[in-house]
Ligand SMILES: [Fe+2]
């Protein structure tokens with residue numbers, strides 16, 4: 037009897053949740069939601085938050101070497117935006133019942149991931165252009181689609197974040213355009229950055245639809261609204277033209293317009309590389325994690341001091 | 357020295373203080389103890405890049421040789437940089453950075469309050485804008501001095517150590533040479549030796565509240581304002597100016 041009641045409450049909850057999703061209503065933190073939905077979102081939002089934060093490293097690598105005051109200002113402001121995105125996203129994930137400290141712990145334990153793209157190095161100044169243009173450019177395509185995701189706090193975070201990301205994309209493109217108008221050495225740097233970032237940027241959309249393991253639930257729950265391949269095609273279509281305008285060559289000899297599909301066809305993506313990097317063996321995986329862990333450990337005494345001070349002040353307040 | 361030459365040097369010194377300190381603050385990017393502090397410190401770095409742009413731009417204008425703020429930042433040799441030494445000292449740990457920021461921001465609070473009233477309209481306008489930012493910087497470094505000084509045993513020890521080691525660099529803020537004297541007389545710019553007392557009282561009060569001792573070491577370190585720097589400075593410039601040295605004709 038008790039069990040039956042329990043099951044029927046759970047069934048009611050599930051039906052109510054599914055109806056909301058069906059109607060296209062947002063799910064809010066206080067709403068009841070299936071465990072799988074909650075877990076999926078925590079995984080996805082925390083991964084997104086960690087990506088924003090880890091992504092500060094390759095760009096941070098050029099802050100002290102930015103070649104003009106304006107370039108330094110734009111770069112620093114961009115990295116700051118990314119840190120801000122990390123903050124909103126950690127907060128969005130916290131509404132699902134996990135703390136930032138736990139998320140960081142999971143990152144350090146290798147249980148939570150971050151975007152693979154940040155396991156590639158930023159080697160010359162044009163990489164700062166390429167990251168803004170291609171990496172933020174790819175992220176926007178994904179995130180514009182996520183503005184309609186079913187979880188309210190996540191979708192609202194995406195709306196806010198997308199505005200800034202498109203700014204980053206334009207600024208990145210501006211760096212590339214400027215370098216392509218510059219000396220032969222600058223053009224070489226720009227093309228070199230293009231060659232190294234193009235394929236990893238395409239991989240940001242994840243495996244082909246035919247091999248994507250999470251597709252089912254994420255679609256049913258309207259967390260994900262468009263497939264990996266659809267999003268990737270959108271990115272390629274808008275980016276190819278932009279590259280042509282400034283004279284950059286896309287490093288894919290099989291790239292060509294397909295009139296019938298209304299999209300570009302592209303060459304084979306190196307999925308071995310994709311899985312190798314995901315599994316920890318990219319150029320910078322070790323470096324990024326070591327850096328994050330070191331900074332976190334070195335800052336422990338500061339966080340402890342702030343906490344100790346807060347407690348002292350609270351006690352004083354109670355006494356007075 | 358003509359007044360124009362004095363004004364050039366004056367703007368250059370203020371611009372270099374902002375530029376070099378922004379460099380140090382920007383090094384915290386992706387290195388701070390919590391994400392919020394990463395954002396705060398780089399935000400201050402951004403304020404100071406903006407300030408450096410205004411002041412170096414103004415210095416270039418006064419000089420009248422067509423040099424831009426970027427030319428002055430990226431194409432000048434070490435001995436021609438005239439920032440105070442404190443600005444170029446390494447971040448070390450968070451306590452060290454906070455102590456440096458406290459000393460500088462308290463100084464700048466009094467300094468820019470006075471500069472905002474000077475008779476050079478450009479400098480007065482820059483000072484008015486800067487003062488708003490400095491109030492944030494000072495509130496931030498004051499808050500952290502209290503937290504670290506009166507936090508844990510470890511944070512107290514680190515903060516005291518930082519205060520002790522940086523103290524001797526503060527005297528340079530209050531030096532006045534022919535440049536300063538000429539402009540104080542002609543344009544009513546701050547009479548810096550007179551700010552020392554304000555700075556000492558203000559700083560001592562913060563340190564006391566933070567349960568820290570005010571050092572009694574003498575102000576022995578100086579030279580930056582005349583182009584004689586610490587060993588750290590060359591490394592800042594070799595990194596900051598790397599691209600403009602490697603590709604002198606390129607524009608970015
Ligand atoms: Fe992002």
Ligand SMILES: [Fe+2]
Pocket residue numbers: 088117118121197201
């Ligand atoms: Fe972002």
Ligand SMILES: [Fe+2]
Pocket residue numbers: 118172200201204
């Ligand atoms: Fe971005």
